[in-house]
Amino acid sequence: MDDKFDCIIVGGGIAGLSAALTLARSNMKFLLVERGEFSGAKNVSGGVLWGSRLADLVPDYWQEEAGFERYVRHRRLTFLDDQSAFSIDFKSDHFNEQPYKGLIVLRSKFDNWLAGKVEEAIAESSYPEDSFIATNILVDTIIMESGRAVGIRTGEEEFHADVVIIAEGVNNLLTRQVGLQDNYVPADYMATGVKEIIRFDQNVLEDRFQLDGNSGLTNEFIGFASDGVEGGGFLYTNKDSVSIGLVLNLKSMRENLSQDRKVYDILSHFKSHSAVKDMLRGGEVVEYSAHVVSTGDQRALPRELYTDGVLLAGESANLLLNSGKAIQGMDYAMESGILAAETVAEAKAKGDFSKNTLKEYRKKLDDSYVMKDLRNFQSAVQFLHSHEMFTSVPKVVNEFGRSFFTVDNKPTPKTPAMLKDAVSKHSSLWNMIKLGIKGARSL
């Protein structure tokens, strides 16, 4: 059949585009379908693409500046109670080296840029006129024939391929349709992300956050940020704006939020903290968005990441890790997209698209940092779930900070005594020791 593709990719997010770029470079004939008006149109993200994998996909990407906002040079983790902020702060020239280890991106721009790279790769491939990125098209169904996926349906039209890569993101309707994910994923494994983009004069932003050239700051927040709901806050510096937001556990929100309080109210609460307010002063909110995101709980992973004629990449498979020091969803999407495409290329070479070959994808993922970290940091994910992490811990930390940094005309207690005092005010020593051990083990 003339218009049968080697591969159809559903979804033009980072997973789908990374797969597409890899397929184009492997001279495969493929179709990528994105429902948004353009890649990135529907994508919300707080915005750090961790790791340096992008440099493999787009060598020397830093030469052109387009695509990303800033690279990560300065990192900060802040514990907030209602009056104070206690931060662990790390800034290093080591982060200045290219390829960068973290890029702050705005998805509407980054995805669109990456899609442009895919178009270029298509033009240089053996199928300049037969591989496509098609936008503004919603895939309704994956066509299954005797248990294997053979193509997609959109409206009245059907298109066929040897393999379908589902990269539809967190709403994973198609993943469920092909039976790889349960219809019901417990709310405990899901979170809701809210984000605002707040714009500044670029000079003001660079002065305020001590940014130099393209360098950027990432700041994670624990405590007061989420107002008693499990979750945390983030602030990332873009070129002339900051992305500020929260990731909040859905179940915990249901349990701790009264009817009339909305996610937005927690965001306002977070922004009203004096430490945060000082950072945002004079900025103008230009965008607000909210989106579901997985928590990185392994139990949310689909039954399998492949079946006959299908591979799952990115958040459609809930591949994401939130270990407290970073949210890793985009880099997982990129890695899994690349590995899925490599598997497709190998299957094509073998002429076998059954589970038997496609299971190689699982193997590759298992061997990669994606599954390794997902497994190894499960306890960190659980640790973050502990109620103390967003209630008593930040209080203890700040209580300690307050006594440690206060210089007064009174006899000063020794540090261990201060610590003990801080702990006993907000928790018990025993609880903290348990938590400390748990934390030390998990990270």
Next chain:
Amino acid sequence: MKFIVCIKQVPDVYAPLQIKNGELSMDTDRMVLNAYDASAVEEALVLTEQHGGEVEVVLIGPDKAKETIRKALAMGASRGHHIHVEDSTGLDSAAFAEILTAFFEKNSCDVIATGKQSQDTDSGLAGGMLAAHLSLPYAANAVGLHIDGGNTLVVKRQGDTGQEMIALPFPCLVTCSNDMNNPRIPSLKGIMASKKKPVESLTLEDLGLTLDGVRESVKTTTLSYREMPAREAGKKLEGDAEELVSNLLNLLQNEAKVL
């Protein structure tokens, strides 16, 4: 019957934008097919579907603007002409009309369709200028088109107090309002077909022009941009209908003093 539709790639007015040192800066480099031109393409497609014939499109713009030509081809136009001008900053409607004139002196058709205006600048000049240069009868602000007897275009145009039905003998020009129709969203088959459709690449030199020459004919310049003075949000009234109405009347009478 042959239509050639002039299409322009414009920045997406929905995308956040700001002004830096008097210059306009778009957060995303998102560019789209001018909505009015999309309506012109749609109407030309409908008419040729009914009466036979074909629709071609012509665009002046940078390399990146090819995606906009593809969009029109994906809708159903059969052929594109890309007049390549990589940097058109500073060119005004008069300059674009001059280039289009040179193009149409070499490419004939029954109906030239343009948008009634560019969505970003709202100029609304190029169509009338082109018609004048080519000495073609034209009508602006069409909200409906039909073909009469195979060689007449009947334009329903939106006027100030009503609508005028104007018959234009071929060849003619019409500028289209987006109130005419809702442009189709290309189907996946349409998108796929668009890649195989011919797009002719032209340079200004191919049309006997030079960029410097065109720039010389520019008579208007944009010096700077500034924010529109914003209106302050006033009072927001809540309550049941009775309260709302009595509060409003009170304010209109005693505060705004307009009743």
Next chain:
Amino acid sequence: MSSILVYISTNGGKVKRSSLEVLSHCREQAGKNGLELAAVVLDPRAEDYIDTLQSYGAKTIYTVSNPIFINHLNAPVSQALEQVIAQSKPRVFACASTEGTKDVLGALAARTGGAALPDVAAFDVTADGVSALRPVMAAKILSQNDARADLILVSVRSGSYDASPSPVVAGVVPVDFVPADISQVLRDVLSSAGDKIDLSEANVVVAAGRGIKDEEGKQLVEELADALGAAIGASRAVVENGLFPATTQIGQTGKVVSPELYFAVGISGAVQHTAGMSNSKVIVAINKDGDAPIFQMASYGLVGDLYKILPLLTAEIRALKSA
């Protein structure tokens, strides 16, 4: 002495307010630049407007009387204007921005070799040209534009200036105009009901949006407009679904209005709509969605169901007016 020539639009036997606004501003500009103020009227009975025009300060009035101008058709209009421009050689040609003038401005600029600045919100004649402010990007931004040419054509958004009389005695120049062969044919004029009061001239406008769902809602709007003596406007949404005629559309594609009092009824406030009404003095918004963007620009925002609010409001206004 060189001049500013103002092209006058008329409707129902009267000079449009927007043309008088332009005339008044041009009078001031002419004074500053040592130019003469001239006006041109195209009408079956162009002489009828002389009194009005000289009371607003037009020193020379070109009257082009011809039955062809009973309805709008762009070819004779641009031919006649081209002829008057050739005769009077103005430095600046100005007009109110209307559907009629938009139809000819581009062609006229091309035919006269002039520079065109369409749809400006403000302009100044300078020693060597014209500088103007134009709303762009769906009226989110103002751009500062300059034109340099022997002739500059400007069209002005309605409501940009106040119309203020300043009587003079004008010299009248009747123009002998014979339309050249015109290949376009005006087949029909469809005038819609609903423009009993000219929208772009109205002091009070009641505009309906998608919140108006049916004939019943439409009637509520009509009754409110009637009680207020207001013109009816509409958003694109209700023009598209056929509830309101296209002549009532306000916004980027439609008309620009700047009344004393504007009611946005069931209108969300998309930029393409507000592009046409943000210059209104007092804006009242009625919308059941408290987060609708229209509330960010409304002087008074009523959060509630229009179907409940309008009947009461109409009744109260009727009571007030009869008191």
